[in-house]
Amino acid sequence: MQLEKRLRRITRLTTLSIALAIIFFIPLGYFTVGLKYEKKLLAVYSEFNADLISRKIVSNPKAWRSQTGQFKQNLAPAVWQNKHIYYRISDTQQKVLFGVGEAPKRPVFSARARLLVEGEIVGNIDAQISLTPLLYGTFLSFLLSLAVAWVIFYLLNMLPFAALTRVMKRLEESESKLKVEVDAKENALREYRQVSDAMVYQATHDDLTELPNRACFTQAFDKHFSNVADNEEAVFSIMIFDLNRFKEINDNLGHPFGDEVIKAVSRRIRQTLPETDLLARIGGDEFAVLLTSSGKKAAIAQAKEIVDSVKKHIVVEGYHLSLQGSIGISSYPAHGTTFEELMRHADIAMYCAKQNEKMVCSYEQGYEDNGPDRLILTADLRQTIDNGGLALFFQPKFSLKSGEVVGVEALARWTHPEYGAIAPEIFITLAEQAGIIHSLTEWVLETALQQQVAWNKQGLSLDMAVNISSRNLQNDQFTQQVSTLLEKYDLEGAGLTLELTESSIMLDPGKSIERIHGLSKLGIKVSIDDYGIGYSSLVYLKKLMVHELKIDKSFICNLLDDDNDQVIVRSTIEMAHNLNLKVVSEGIENTEIYNLLKEQNCDIAQGHYLCDPLPIEQFGKWISGQSIAGQAINGNSDKVISSLRTL
Ligand code: C2E
Ligand code: MG
Ligand code: MG
Numbered sequence: 001m002q003l004e005k006r007l008r009r010i011t012r013l014t015t016l017s018i019a020l021a022i023i024f025f026i027p028l029g030y031f032t033v034g035l036k037y038e039k040k041l042l043a044v045y046s047e048f049n050a051d052l053i054s055r056k057i058v059s060n061p062k063a064w065r066s067q068t069g070q071f072k073q074n075l076a077p078a079v080w081q082n083k084h085i086y087y088r089i090s091d092t093q094q095k096v097l098f099g100v101g102e103a104p105k106r107p108v109f110s111a112r113a114r115l116l117v118e119g120e121i122v123g124n125i126d127a128q129i130s131l132t133p134l135l136y137g138t139f140l141s142f143l144l145s146l147a148v149a150w151v152i153f154y155l156l157n158m159l160p161f162a163a164l165t166r167v168m169k170r171l172e173e174s175e176s177k178l179k180v181e182v183d184a185k186e187n188a189l190r191e192y193r194q195v196s197d198a199m200v201y202q203a204t205h206d207d208l209t210e211l212p213n214r215a216c217f218t219q220a221f222d223k224h225f226s227n228v229a230d231n232e233e234a235v236f237s238i239m240i241f242d243l244n245r246f247k248e249i250n251d252n253l254g255h256p257f258g259d260e261v262i263k264a265v266s267r268r269i270r271q272t273l274p275e276t277d278l279l280a281r282i283g284g285d286e287f288a289v290l291l292t293s294s295g296k297k298a299a300i301a302q303a304k305e306i307v308d309s310v311k312k313h314i315v316v317e318g319y320h321l322s323l324q325g326s327i328g329i330s331s332y333p334a335h336g337t338t339f340e341e342l343m344r345h346a347d348i349a350m351y352c353a354k355q356n357e358k359m360v361c362s363y364e365q366g367y368e369d370n371g372p373d374r375l376i377l378t379a380d381l382r383q384t385i386d387n388g389g390l391a392l393f394f395q396p397k398f399s400l401k402s403g404e405v406v407g408v409e410a411l412a413r414w415t416h417p418e419y420g421a422i423a424p425e426i427f428i429t430l431a432e433q434a435g436i437i438h439s440l441t442e443w444v445l446e447t448a449l450q451q452q453v454a455w456n457k458q459g460l461s462l463d464m465a466v467n468i469s470s471r472n473l474q475n476d477q478f479t480q481q482v483s484t485l486l487e488k489y490d491l492e493g494a495g496l497t498l499e500l501t502e503s504s505i506m507l508d509p510g511k512s513i514e515r516i517h518g519l520s521k522l523g524i525k526v527s528i529d530d531y532g533i534g535y536s537s538l539v540y541l542k543k544l545m546v547h548e549l550k551i552d553k554s555f556i557c558n559l560l561d562d563d564n565d566q567v568i569v570r571s572t573i574e575m576a577h578n579l580n581l582k583v584v585s586e587g588i589e590n591t592e593i594y595n596l597l598k599e600q601n602c603d604i605a606q607g608h609y610l611c612d613p614l615p616i617e618q619f620g621k622w623i624s625g626q627s628i629a630g631q632a633i634n635g636n637s638d639k640v641i642s643s644l645r646t647l
Contacts, residue, residue: 004164004165004168007161007164008161011156011157011160011161012157014156015152015153015156015157016153018149018152018153018156019149019150019152019153020149022145022148022149022152023142023145023146023149025145026141026142026144026145026148027138027139027141027142027145030137030138030141031134031135031137031138031141034134034137034138035109035131035134038109038129038131038134039109039111041129042085042109042110042111042127042128042129043111043113045085045111045127046087046111046112046113046125046126046127047113049075049087049113049125049127050113050114050115050116050124050125051113052075053075053089053115053123053125054115054116054117054122057115057117057122057123058117058118061117065091065097075087075100075101084101084102084104084129084130085101085127085128085129086099086100086101086102086103086104086127086128086129087099087100087101087125087126087127087128088100088125088126088128089115089123089124089125089126090123090124090125090126091122091123092121092122092123092124094124097123103128104128104129104130104132105130105132106130107130107131107132107135108128108129108130108131109128109129109130109131110126110127110128110129111126111127112124112125112126112127113125113127203215204216204219206280206281208259208262208263208281209262209263209266209281211266211270211279211280211281211287212278212279212280212281213280213281213282214280214282214283214288216280217278217280217282217288217290218339220278220280220290221238221290221339222339224236224290224292225332225339234332234333235293235294235295235331235332235333236290236291236292236293236294236295236331236332237290237291237294237295237296237298237299237329237330237331237332238288238289238290238291238329238330238331238332238342238343238346239288239289239291239299239302239303239306239327239328239329239346240282240286240287240288240327240328240343240346240347240349240350241269241286241287241288241289241303241306241325241326241327241350242285242286242287242325242326242327242350242354243261243262243265243285243310243323243324243325244323244324244325244326244354244425245324245425245429245503246258246261246262246284246285247429247432247433248432248470248501248503248504249261249503251432251470251471252470252503252504252506253503253506257316257317260316260317261314261316261321261323262281262284262285264314264315264316264321265285265287265310265314265323265325266279266281266287268306268309268310268312268314269287269289269306269309269310271309272302272305272306272309273289273302273306276292276293277289277290277291277292277294277302278290278292288343288346289302289306294331295331296329296331296334296362299329299331299362300329300360300362303327303329303360304359304360306325306327307324307325307326307327307359307360310323310324310325311323311324311554312564313564321533322532322533322552322554322555323533324359324533324554325359326350326353326354326358326359326360326361327350327353327359327360327361328345328346328347328348328349328350328351328352328353328361328362328363329346329349329360329361329362329363330342330343330345330346330349330362330363331362331363335363345363345367346363348363348367349361349362349363349364349367351426352367354423354425354426355422355423355425355426356423357423357425374430377416377419377422377426377427377430378430378433378434380416381414381427381430381431381434381436382434382436384414385431385436385439385440385443386439388443389414390412390413390414390440390443390444391412391413391414391415391615392410392411392412392413392444392447392448392451392616393410393411393412393413393613393614393615393616393619394408394409394410394411394451394613394614394616394619395408395409395411395606395611395612395613395614396408396606396610396611396619396622396623396626397409397463397465397584397604397605397606398604398605398606398610399603399604399605400594400597400598400601400602400603400604400605401598401603404626404628405462405623405626405628406462406463406604407462407463407464407465407497407604408462408463408464408465408619409465409466409467409499409606409613410444410447410448410451410464410465410466410467411424411467411613412424412427412428412440412444412467413613413615414427428440428469431469432469432470432471435471437469437471437472438471438472438475441466441468441469441472442481444466444467445466445481445482445485446485448464448466449464449485449486449488449489449491449496450489451464451616452464452489452491452495452496453489453490453491456491460623460628461495461628462495462628463495463496463497463525464495464496464497465496465497465498465499465527466496466497466498466499467499467529468498468499468500468504469504470500470501470503470504473500473504473505473511473512473515474508474511478515479515479518479519479522482496482498482519482522482524483522486522492523493519493522493523493524494523494524494525496524496525497524497525497526497527497547497548498519498524498525498526498527499527499528499529499550500512500526500527500528500529501528501529501530502528502530502531502533505528505544509543512544513543513544513545516544516545516546517545520545525547525548526544526545526546526547526548527546527547527548527549527550527584528541528546528548528549528550529550529552530550530552530553531549531550531551531552531572532551532552532554532555532568532572533552533554541579541581546581547581547582548581548582548583548584548604549572549576549581549582549583549584550583550584550585550586551569551572551583551584551585551586551602552586552587553586553587553607554587555568555569556569556585556586556587556588556589556593556597556607557587557589557593559593559596559597560592560593560596566596569585569597569600569602570600573600573601573602577601582603582604583602583603583604584602584603584604584605584606585597585602585604585605585606585607586606586607587606587607587608588605588606588607588608588609588610589607589608589609590609591609593607593609594607594609594610
């Protein structure tokens with residue numbers, strides 16, 4: 001637009017100058033040329049007529065002055081040229097002798113010629129012509145030049161600009177069209193970028209937690225690795241975190257609840273990590289962490305912080321959870337120099353942590369020798385159960401009031417021919433996943449009851465506690481199977497306690513209540529195992545008609561150091577007593593804890609401090625030296641609790 005304005009101004013000035021020049025020069029030219037012409041004409045006529053008169057004078061020197069009539073006829077009037085020339089003849093004294101034609105109106109233009117007789121001037125002839133026609137003509141030419149100037153001004157000024165405006169308009173139109181096209185293309189590009197960003201985000205992030213996923217973790221590792229590759233002193237670690245018993249949560253409380261748990265756990269882990277460390281979700285309940293500048297020691301400290309933070313109560317949909325996780329660590333360069341190697345070693349270390357109930361485990365050479373493939377392990381487990389190859393250990397339970405042994409918990413054990421002892425946490429989960437938990441539980445129940453019969457025959461009356469998986473509780477045949485076994489071994493239900501976890505009950509509270517009622521009718525006691533880390537509500541506990549709460553060992557192990565655990569344990573004991581429930585504490589590892597629980601009126605105690613789970617032969621030897629509730633074995637009824645830890 002600026003350019004158009006400038007062009008307009010320049011063109012207007014130019015065309016105005018041309019128009020003015022036309023207006024000025026055409027009339028001026030006309031006048032000048034006309035004047036010149038008139039002058040010439042007059043000069044010619046005056047000379048011609050002077051010559052004519054001069055000849056008359058020569059032929060009649062005396063009378064020419066009186067023969068004016070003759071002259072009038074002879075003088076060229078130039079009428080043919082439509083010119084009214086007036087001639088005035090005068091003598092040498094300037095006296096006008098006569099005039100020919102009409103005296104012209106002023107302004108006039110005149111030309112003089114001499115009347116010569118034999119070379120002597122005898123008079124003058126003045127030819128006069130009016131300038132008015134010339135002036136009129138000049139005026140007309142002025143009007144004409146005005147018209148011409150206007151036309152030229154218009155043509156030069158208006159027409160090109162009309163065309164220019166049209167061109168500009170078209171340009172503007174095509175420019176706006178182009179702009180629309182460019183905008184559309186930009187929008188498409190922006191949308192494409194958004195879509196591709198979203199696709200990249202989706203490909204590299206986990207939908208649920210919005211954390212980076214395995215692919216992103218691999219990329220981040222590669223980037224970090226290439227940054228530190230040249231630095232010989234570089235150290236960093238990889239952690240793999242796996243939530244314990246997550247499957248149980250999923251199975252029992254449903255996947256949406258499990259999802260919320262995963263989200264809450266991911267937030268907890270993220271909060272404990274420095275910004276520079278990358279946290280990724282690499283599987284269902286598996287997280288990986290890239291500790292960019294931590295060696296083994298710092299990584300272990302960080303891992304402990306993570307398990308502690310996850311252990312602190314998490315509230316999910318109104319349920320107070322205390323979750324546990326296992327962490328495996330591998331450090332660069334000691335445990336590997338490639339991503340695959342470090343990940344594999346961290347995974348093996350995590351598996352060892354689970355196996356050994358250590359929560360945090362850093363990789364050591366030789367660990368992989370013990371790292372079985374889970375599929376092979378499941379097949380082996382199936383075979384072992386079918387062949388009766390599992391073992392049953394017994395861990396005694398003590399009355400905290402009297403210090404006497406009141407019962408045992410039957411705990412399954414599996415020693416793999418190649419990998420050695422496999423942790424129950426692992427093979428029970430495998431059995432649940434493979435659907436062989438029913439035959440496993442059946443074997444445990446039958447073996448435990450057979451053992452009870454054997455003890456009864458020896459005069460030993462011990463309550464038998466058997467762990468029941470959530471899958472067993474869902475099995476409609478379960479109550480009937482237990483009843484059949486009790487009948488088969490001619491045992492009272494009262495001597496049997498079935499330990500169920502809170503989550504297995506909460507899966508289908510209505511069905512659980514029904515099932516527990518059925519078991520109670522058989523006289524069987526029901527205990528809520530691992531109480532505190534699950535999701536029980538007091539309302540259900542009341543309805544459930546359970547007999548016992550077994551506080552989870554994670555609250556008991558740290559009882560002396562953790563004020564929160566003390567509050568939970570104390571209030572659980574009080575609450576359970578108010579509901580007429582017995583309280584068992586598992587995981588007692590020292591005298592102080594034992595005494596504290598005794599002070600707090602806990603009913604039953606179980607733990608390594610008192611006695612480890614023992615195979616049947618060792619248990620037989622051990623029990624022979626103990627006080628048994630309500631009876632004396634080998635006359636040792638006066639033994640006190642301080643002497644219990646014999647093994
Ligand atoms: P649980 O029923 O809570 O069993 C108690 C666990 O605590 C046992 O681990 C026992 O060895 C361990 N324990 C005993 N005293 C202490 C102590 O002082 N400190 C510590 N830290 N731990 C102690 P175990 O035998 O490894 O069993 C682990 C879990 O595996 C059991 O937890 C139970 O849930 C499951 N399990 C074991 N046997 C069976 C079974 O026959 N059937 C089913 N369904 N589950 C079983
Ligand atoms: Mg148990
Ligand atoms: Mg337990």
